[in-house]
Amino acid sequence: MVRISELEQVKKCSGTYVLAVNDTLNVINGKWKLPIIGSLHFGKKRFKELAREIPKITPRMLSKELKDLEVNGIVTRTVHATIPVTVEYELTKSGESFNDVLDVMVKWGLQHRKNSMGKR
Amino acid sequence: MVRISELEQVKKCSGTYVLAVNDTLNVINGKWKLPIIGSLHFGKKRFKELAREIPKITPRMLSKELKDLEVNGIVTRTVHATIPVTVEYELTKSGESFNDVLDVMVKWGLQHRKNSMGKR
DNA sequence: GTAATCACTATACTTAAGTATACCGGTATA
DNA sequence: TATACCGGTATACTTAAGTATAGTGATTAC
Numbered sequence: 001m002v003r004i005s006e007l008e009q010v011k012k013c014s015g016t017y018v019l020a021v022n023d024t025l026n027v028i029n030g031k032w033k034l035p036i037i038g039s040l041h042f043g044k045k046r047f048k049e050l051a052r053e054i055p056k057i058t059p060r061m062l063s064k065e066l067k068d069l070e071v072n073g074i075v076t077r078t079v080h081a082t083i084p085v086t087v088e089y090e091l092t093k094s095g096e097s098f099n100d101v102l103d104v105m106v107k108w109g110l111q112h113r114k115n116s117m118g119k120r
Numbered sequence: 121m122v123r124i125s126e127l128e129q130v131k132k133c134s135g136t137y138v139l140a141v142n143d144t145l146n147v148i149n150g151k152w153k154l155p156i157i158g159s160l161h162f163g164k165k166r167f168k169e170l171a172r173e174i175p176k177i178t179p180r181m182l183s184k185e186l187k188d189l190e191v192n193g194i195v196t197r198t199v200h201a202t203i204p205v206t207v208e209y210e211l212t213k214s215g216e217s218f219n220d221v222l223d224v225m226v227k228w229g230l231q232h233r234k235n236s237m238g239k240r
Numbered sequence: 241g242t243a244a245t246c247a248c249t250a251t252a253c254t255t256a257a258g259t260a261t262a263c264c265g266g267t268a269t270a
Numbered sequence: 271t272a273t274a275c276c277g278g279t280a281t282a283c284t285t286a287a288g289t290a291t292a293g294t295g296a297t298t299a300c
Contacts, residue, residue: 017158021225022154025148039134056259060279061257061259062278073236086276093235101228106140111121112193114122116214152288180249183248199247203297204247204297206246207247
């Protein structure tokens with residue numbers, strides 16, 4: 001659990017706060033990380049499965065983004081010694097909990113759309 | 121208020137959900153929008169004040185990002201007929217409420233750091 | 241008359257992000 | 271022998287994002 005005091009501590013300094021938010025944003029930056037996380041939210045997937053489910057992604061980008069997500073502790077990569085080899089990607093605990101952040105974003109987006117409605 | 125049912129509706133479709141999140145992300149994409157919002161959170165500011173408070177930003181980028189934020193309904197721009205003219209930027213209601221989203225991001229980031237601690 | 245303030249804009253440039261296309265070794269199937 | 275599958279990589283390219291630098295016009299202070 002994150003104590004309230006920690007958040008308050010970070011909020012005291014505008015610079016630190018922006019850095020902390022950027023840390024989180026870096027987890028999902030780029031064009032493809034969100035679709036990948038979204039796809040993995042329905043369960044673990046192999047490389048080719050992801051490639052099939054995410055329209056227009058190239059293997060180069062899928063490989064790169066999965067590597068980023070793995071390094072950042074959002075997904076795990078498991079190689080199975082089958083023939084031919086299969087590789088499974090799965091969300092970590094942090095990866096799964098990221099959905100809470102996404103939910104808040106969607107909620108804000110819906111509310112924002114309502115706020116802007118009459119004003120144009 | 122955003123009803124739960126709306127969120128549930130959006131969550132049903134992975135594609136729609138990703139689009140909704142992207143709508144929100146577009147509000148803060150780019151290198152400078154977050155520092156600008158952060159700075160305006162402490163009250164309305166003039167162009168030059170923002171330029172002074174945000175290290176290394178060029179007038180070109182500040183101008184561009186403020187325009188984006190204005191178009192997206194995050195800030196308002198008010199011109200005062202003083203000599204020389206002064207222009208004030210201020211967060212809208214949506215802009216202010218965006219801090220809730222940022223708070224959730226910081227919280228997740230702190231928790232994520234804890235999750236990853238022992239694992240490297 | 242020179243410099244500084246305000247809020248920008250114009251032009252040209254560099255760097256980062258993403259795309260297109262082809263290819264790798266190993267194995268199995270036809 | 272040729273083809274397809276697996277999970278990628280290599281190279282070259284295009285497009286988007288951000289930077290550097292200079293300049294605008296009206297006004298005031300020195």
